[in-house]
Amino acid sequence: MGIAVNGIEVSDLAIEQELPHHQDAANPLKQAVHEVVLRQVLLQEADRLGITGETDDARVEALFEREVKVPEVDEAACRRYYQSQIERFSSGALVEARHILFQVTPTVQLDLVRSTAELILAELQANPDRFDELARQYSNCPSGAVGGNLGQLARGQCVPEFEQLLFRMAPGELAGRLLETRFGLHIVQAMRRIEGEALPFEAVQAQISDELQRQSWQRALHQYLHILVGQADIEGVELEGADSPLVQ
Incomplete structure (x- = not known):
């Protein structure tokens, strides 16, 4: 298909192998191409940083763990979210x-x-x-x-x-x-x-903290992927860093 990442060609076989995972997407072929290209960007970055692992997935996870930093959500942020979404935390x-x-x-x-x-x-x-x-x-x-x-x-x-x-x-x-x-x-x-009766903050604090932490992680990951994609020399396809199941 004439696609390359930093001079390294992406094979048609890799795209064909990825395609079955995206049959529910609006455009399965486009999504498969984006996924393969983005994975290549990530694996090349892992190589550059000397990050190893038993599998490609393990190397990507290790890359994220090292490079994507998200501050811990504090109690004040959880309380603000609780007050703004009080209806969600009511029962009955x-x-x-x-x-x-x-x-x-x-x-x-x-x-x-x-x-x-x-x-x-x-x-x-x-x-x-x-x-x-x-x-x-x-x-x-x-x-x-x-x-x-x-x-x-x-x-x-x-x-x-x-x-x-x-x-x-x-x-x-x-x-x-x-x-x-x-x-x-x-x-x-x-x-x-x-x-309904509002659940006490203490009863839902852990749930809120997990949700806010996940949102922060997703934002940080989107930003990191956009930076990597912007720095990469990608030929044959236009790619946005967040357009991938890797960041869902």
């Missing part, structure tokens, strides 16, 4: 909700579905008492048979975009816009809300 929060689902399928025109959904939403904004009736008539969800009632939902029980909207709503509030998820378009109403 529940929201009773109902919805009307307008399912989108390959055989249905999205514009037509959206127009219908917007008309129903406008009707509910003017006449909220019709929710039960209209859910039974229009919803493509089994909950339509009970007026769209989904019961009490806790965090993690529905898709993220539905959860994010629902847990921001006040009791009785009808969302003023359609919510789009992989299931289709939703009209959403929050009914009763049961507030």
Whole structure:
């Protein structure tokens, strides 16, 4: 493929061997090429620094351990994160909700579905008492048979975009816009809300510290890879240092 790193050619065989690991990527071949090239950059840097290991993976890990330094997360940083994300560290929060689902399928025109959904939403904004009736008539969800009632939902029980909207709503509030998820378009109403109890900081401090440490590591690793890639003479492909599963 005419790809080289600092004058050393990257073989087609290496890319072919890497390709099966990236079949879920949007562009498997591109991802495989980037992975092989980035690994070559790292192994050459390990050679330059005299870093050895039983396998290439061991040498890369040793390189990271030596060159990527991340300060320990202190208690003050953990407490700030805890206060800013207090809802995440609460237990037992529940929201009773109902919805009307307008399912989108390959055989249905999205514009037509959206127009219908917007008309129903406008009707509910003017006449909220019709929710039960209209859910039974229009919803493509089994909950339509009970007026769209989904019961009490806790965090993690529905898709993220539905959860994010629902847990921001006040009791009785009808969302003023359609919510789009992989299931289709939703009209959403929050009914009763049961507030959760915040877990004490001490109970989640270790979890927060691990999460912040991991975020710091990923930032430092991205920066290190960008520097290495910027210094390398790479021919035949444009490569960004962070575009690799190595830094996920």
